[in-house]
Amino acid sequence: MDAQIGLLLxxxxxxxGIINALAGxxxxxxxxxxxxxxxxxxxANASNAVAISPGHLIAALADRAKxxxxxxxxxxxxxxxxxxxxxxxxxxxxLPERLFVLPVPALIAFATxxxxxxxxxxxxxxxxxxxxxxxxxxxxxxxxxxxxxYGGFFGAGLGVILTAVLSITExxxxxxxKALKNLLATCVSLAATLIFIVQGAVRWxxxxxxxxxxxxxxxxxxxxxxxxxxxxxxxxVIMAGAVMTVIxxxxxxF
Numbered sequence: 001m002d003a004q005i006g007l008l009l010x011x012x013x014x015x016x017g018i019i020n021a022l023a024g025x026x027x028x029x030x031x032x033x034x035x036x037x038x039x040x041x042x043x044a045n046a047s048n049a050v051a052i053s054p055g056h057l058i059a060a061l062a063d064r065a066k067x068x069x070x071x072x073x074x075x076x077x078x079x080x081x082x083x084x085x086x087x088x089x090x091x092x093x094x095l096p097e098r099l100f101v102l103p104v105p106a107l108i109a110f111a112t113x114x115x116x117x118x119x120x121x122x123x124x125x126x127x128x129x130x131x132x133x134x135x136x137x138x139x140x141x142x143x144x145x146x147x148x149x150y151g152g153f154f155g156a157g158l159g160v161i162l163t164a165v166l167s168i169t170e171x172x173x174x175x176x177x178k179a180l181k182n183l184l185a186t187c188v189s190l191a192a193t194l195i196f197i198v199q200g201a202v203r204w205x206x207x208x209x210x211x212x213x214x215x216x217x218x219x220x221x222x223x224x225x226x227x228x229x230x231x232x233x234x235x236x237v238i239m240a241g242a243v244m245t246v247i248x249x250x251x252x253x254f
Contacts, residue, residue, distance in 0.1 A: 001205050005037045009206055013051060013213020014220070020055045021221020022233040025115045027052065027156035028108065028241040030210060032248070037206055041101050042092060046196035047203045049155055051210035053193045055218060056159075056185040066179035077144060077180070078187050084145045085188030088152020089195040105249035111156030112241030115234070118160045140165075144184075151185065152192040158185055 012033030016026030030052055034044035060067065068074045092100065147165050151158040162181040196202050 001037070001209075005206075006209050009033055009037055009209040010213040013210035013215075014217035015213075016052055016210075017055070017214040017217020017219070018221040018224060019217075019233055019237055020052070020214075021218050022224065022228065024118070024159055025111075025156070025234075025237040025241075026055070026214070028111060028115065028237055028244065030214070031108075031156065032244045033210070034206065035248075039203055039206060040097060041104060042095075042097050043201055043203055045092065045100075045154065046089075046201040047207040048210070049189065050193045050196060050202050051207045052214050053189040054211075054215065056182055056189050058218065060179065060182035060186050063179045063182070066176050067183055068176065068180055074180075076141065077184060080141050080145045081148045081184040081187040082191045084148025085152035085191035086195055088149040088154075088188075089192035090152075091149070092153050093195070093199055093201055101252045105245050105252060107154050107156065108241060108248060109245040111154075112238060112245060114157035114160050115241065116238050148184070148188045151188040155189075155192070158188065
């Protein structure tokens with residue numbers, strides 16, 4: 001890894017940390033940076049997941065007062081999320097790389113659209129906070145499980161999807177939903193990254209550089225959130241996602 005690639009990954013990590021602190025959506029910047037560094041797509045995805053994984057845990061701990069008590073329902077959600085993240089990571093590693101690269105532009109486009117419409121999804125979450133939970137625990141767990149499989153497989157936009165799912169399955173206030181979302185996203189992330197590490201799917205030099213950048217960016221984001229409007233960061237992320245969709249569609253589809 002030469003100095004230019006190192007600076008690219010460090011800068012992407014810093015940007016990703018700031019973006020996650022202010023608005024979320026770091027993967028739309030960090031994953032393409034891993035690809036630009038020359039990593040194969042599957043390795044780039046796994047390495048990116050490890051590099052930005054502390055973000056969910058930090059967010060969960062930051063609002064631990066709102067974390068739900070260890071009821072049977074909460075424990076089942078944690079178990080489903082952990083299993084889903086592991087299954088998604090396993091599917092990623094078992095899938096031939098030539099099949100993974102085909103949906104990459106679509107995954108980036110999907111995550112970008114999801115990020116763009118996140119405010120609407122979150123406003124509906126608030127509107128639903130007094131709604132009844134899904135009548136079937138099995139149905140709720142199935143929806144949650146599929147969401148977490150996606151999170152282990154790719155992960156971009158996972159927080160937005162989890163928020164939407166939990167707004168239906170959990171009739172709590174929005175802050176409690178967010179806290180539970182962060183907890184479950186942490187379970188998905190830890191399960192997936194553990195499998196990636198054990199299976200040797202992580203390129204550590206690149207991952208370590210981006211991880212340092214993400215930690216610095218997350219710390220800086222805590223200060224920037226006071227002065228930098230979140231909508232400016234959102235617009236930047238959406239534009240970056242749209243550009244990356246076009247670039248990787250041209251690379252893998254044409």
